[in-house]
Amino acid sequence: MAEERNIQRQQHNGHGAGASDMTGAIAEQASSAAEQMGRAVQQGVGKANAALNAVTERSGRAAERTGEVLGNFRSAIETSARSQPTTTVALAALAGFVFGAFWRLGSR
DSSP: OHHHHHHHHHHHHHHHHHHHHHHHHHHHHHHHHHHHHHHHHHHHHHHHHHHHHHHHHHHHHHHHHHHHHHHHHHHHHHHHHHHOHHHHHHHHHHHHHHHHHHHHHHTO
């Protein structure tokens, strides 16, 4: 009876050591996978930052150009209003009518 218990303990201890080795291997694989995922995330963040910087630069240039166009448009309207006030008022009224029509269609 005592011998059977000793054999069972030895078998159990043998299995325990194997399980410990397996647990260590799994932990090592999990750690390696976590490191790889961390590197992938860092690379993704780096690419996202580069894309964001490019978009920011392009939008800044677009804003500058839009400001220039609006300045030119304002200058053209002022010139037109001084030289042909009736035509300018008629065009403004037409633009307001068209804008209002689109606004009303969009709100339906």
